[in-house]
Amino acid sequence: MLDLKFIRENADAVRKAVSDRALEVPLDELLELDARRRKIMVILEEKRARHKRGNKEIGELMRRGEDAAALREEMGRLSDEIRTLEAEEGEIGGKTREILIRIPNLPDASVPVGPDETYNREVRRWGEPRRFDFQPLPHWEVGEGLDILDFQRGVKIAESRFTLLKGKGALLERALINFMLDLHTREHGYTEVFPPILVNEESMFSTGQLPKLKDEMYACRDDELYLIPTAEVPVTNIYRGETLREEDLPIYYCAYTPCFRREAGSYGRDIRGLIRQHQFNKVEMVKFAHPDTSFDELEKLTNDAEDVLRRLGLPYRVVILSTGDLSFSAAKCYDLEVWLPSYGEYKEISSCSNFTDFQARRADIRFKPAGGGKSRLVHTLNGSGVAIGRTVAAILENYQREDGSVEVPEALRPYMHGLEEIAAE
């Protein structure tokens, strides 16, 4: 959510930001509603002040045993007027808010401008895609050949886009979770948390998933709760409605959680394998940062995610998303894309974003300046560190051998009982 005052004073900048994102927002209507509301507020506050004074006076008159009937009648009329104005103000305020909460964050000046992902720009590359002297298989064939991925039974148990991991496959998944958590907590300075996986509507609103992405989420039938699409939601909401101390910033958290996405509208895409599942595991990093340093924190966060791929020896590239591809709440976002031989291209495995004060305003997360003064909104950031399912896919594909076995990346071996390869049993 943007600051209404900022929009009022920088309407053209907001208009440009929205159009750079290839979106439309009834900005003029918003400004007009806001102007009307402010006019009403002036009258309303004046009436309320008079009402308050009058009521105090009635109290004093009564205490002195004097007659307050006339004043009482006047205050009754004033009370009606206030009620009418309040109703009007409330209605306009509601409409204002409906528009306001649908306005996306302002892209940072360093973000390439363009209407869609073709304007994304590669920032850097790491590692060489391996040259195979045999025909490499897609990870679903590697996994089925080793009897560690069972797609059919996943579908039987739930529905399509759910997968059963088995034996070394389940172990690999667990090893990756532990490897990533250890890396971030022991070397990158993050504190591990394990949050609720079901969250309420307010939490979903705060990080910007609601109202826009309602169709993307699994909701509970009998409770006002949603399955999280990412740990970003519960972890960012740790401090919802709180005021932090400046000297405690930045705060780093990481969390392993399952994630659930309905993937509405992506019916034909990535239909095979682990790439696009309704349920997947992810290790997520979340930061609460000082506004002055949040963009530096984004660079560090991205590097922390890259470190996972480097240690696993998976070739990747870093892409900065264009204005048209940027998510609703983000001001700037780097995607990490891992090399997948079966796709013959790089595929998103992590998304690292700075949300500036956009989520903090929705969530009301502030910090108190150390030198005193008014509290300010923090900046929130998060990034996958990284998506587990896609990492499994990348390992199976990049580390496969001609005989169908898969070498275990060295960094992972301590997490897999020293296992050096996954071979058919």
Next chain:
RNA sequence: GGAGGGGUGGCAGAGCGGACGAUUGCGGUGGUCUUGAAAACCAUUGGCCGGCAACGGCUCGCGGGUUCGAAUCCCGCCCCCUCCGCCA
């Protein structure tokens, strides 16, 4: 799920229709005293919105209602505690 009790400022805890944006204690901040500190004493001290400011408004879990006037009365919801039931 059932029965009781309760949600008030950073914390503890009063107030239960008008002088209450809220007694008091602790904590915080400034000061006196002190070589320094502690103690003691004095002063000050919630948050948000609008305003250069003076000032004004909102805020006693949340949302409605009654009333000239609600922290206080009524209704609905949420949360917490105790006991019972159920349960990993």
